[in-house]
Amino acid sequence: MLKKPFKRISVIGLGYIGLPTAAMFASRKIEVVGVDVNQQTVDTINRGEVHIVEPDLDMVVRAVVKEGYLRASTKPEEAEAFLIAVPTPFKGQNHEPDLSYIKAASRAIAPVLQLGNLVILESTSPVGATEAMADWLAEARPDLSFPQHAGEASDIRIAHCPERVLPGKVMQELISNDRVVGGITPVCSKCAVELYKTFVTGDCVIASGPRVAEMAKLTENAFRDVNIAFANELSLICDELNMDVWELIRLANRHPRVNILQPGPGVGGHCIAVDPWFIVSSAPEQARLIRTAREVNDSKPNWVLNKIRAAIGAHLMENPSKTAADVTVAIYGLAFKPDIDDLRESPALTIAKELAAKHNGPIFVVEPNITALPEMLCAENIQLCDLSIEATIHLLLVDHESFRGMDIPQGIIIDTRGIWTRVS
């Protein structure tokens, strides 16, 4: 049985990663102070409620807040360990990483740092970000020594430990996944492993430093992106050759060493569609395949929109008395992947938004995981509906479980996920 080496820890950023992490530590009876700049988020958590949908998270948060192990605040407080889980988006046309959230979080915790503290960067970060964070902390606290200058004798320990959980399985994967830990020094890594061993049953694998740990996380997501791009490219080729891509993949996957992923309307979420760009921006000349995969996946929503335009055109040719305003389109799914409520960077949302801007006929959106349409889709001709609707064109964008089980609708079908139309 492990002794409890950390009595109080602080998690900075209480979103999809920070809140489950904070709740998990708190469930091991460690006092956790969660810090977020969003007052509403802080208030919600302090009521024992959650502002994001993730299976089992609400139950754990309710319990740990009630028992007093987790509380939230907008102001950092003293703690033995700080875990930073703030956003790391990209900015601009060149997809440069935006480290401003990490910088703001480091500046915010610097005043409360004390001798012997551990600071872990969990956010997915470009190579060099942990060292940059260590420099920002050192600048703000000239009275303390940091590992990049003082080595093992430093007052503060710093490490990168990227998070790898899958949305929808976060509460399981937080415990069972292996962790990659890249401390600035071996002692920093050792301290970080000790912290994670509070609840992680997977291996905590120590990297030779934070840079390779950063790159490992980016590589995992770039690997998946490249593989999805392969499937998406096959879907374009099959369309050209009038072949069912899902049948093709099913057949090719019968080879013992082939495992092709699934095509779709594009790649969404704020990770797989973002993180590979961090590699491209670090090594633009070398990262040619990774860049092309991003471009293939990013171009897929436009390809789907062209399919819709073609379907509307063909329908009007067959029905000359009608106009585009008579053509009803039903969109199935807005989330970035099945059975979640997260619409961030969703290709389905991009397609719906673009269609709403160009098509003047009625648009019905079926998205069982939300209760209201996002503001960007608020137009007169678009409304949220439940499953059974009549429409000229039925556009399937997300393979939610409820769409798999339903009767296939009547009308023109554009099935980007292959659940209604695939050759069995």
Ligand SMILES: NC(=O)C1=CN([C@@H]2O[C@H](COP(=O)(O)OP(=O)(O)OC[C@H]3O[C@@H](n4cnc5c(N)ncnc54)[C@H](O)[C@@H]3O)[C@@H](O)[C@H]2O)C=CC1
């Ligand atoms: N969501 C996911 O599935 C995964 C995310 N990641 C990475 O984890 C990091 C966090 O992502 P999410 O939790 O999804 O983001 P999120 O947007 O859900 O949450 C981030 C939170 O940080 C808060 N915040 C922003 N600036 C702050 C500051 N200076 N101080 C305190 N709080 C601040 C925001 O208000 C927000 O509540 C990102 O780097 C992401 O790439 C890694 C693995 C999985």
Ligand SMILES: CC(=O)N[C@@H]1[C@@H](OP(=O)(O)OP(=O)(O)OC[C@H]2O[C@@H](n3ccc(=O)[nH]c3=O)[C@H](O)[C@@H]2O)O[C@H](C(=O)O)[C@@H](O)[C@@H]1O
């Ligand atoms: C390597 C890997 O599997 N990374 C995971 C990924 O989570 P995320 O939910 O973004 O990944 P995902 O399930 O592949 O979905 C991403 C996007 O890709 C699409 N997608 C996925 C698989 C597939 O065969 N075809 C396809 O089109 C999904 O519909 C979605 O739009 O990114 C997470 C992250 O880094 O945020 C990471 O923690 C997760 O472990």
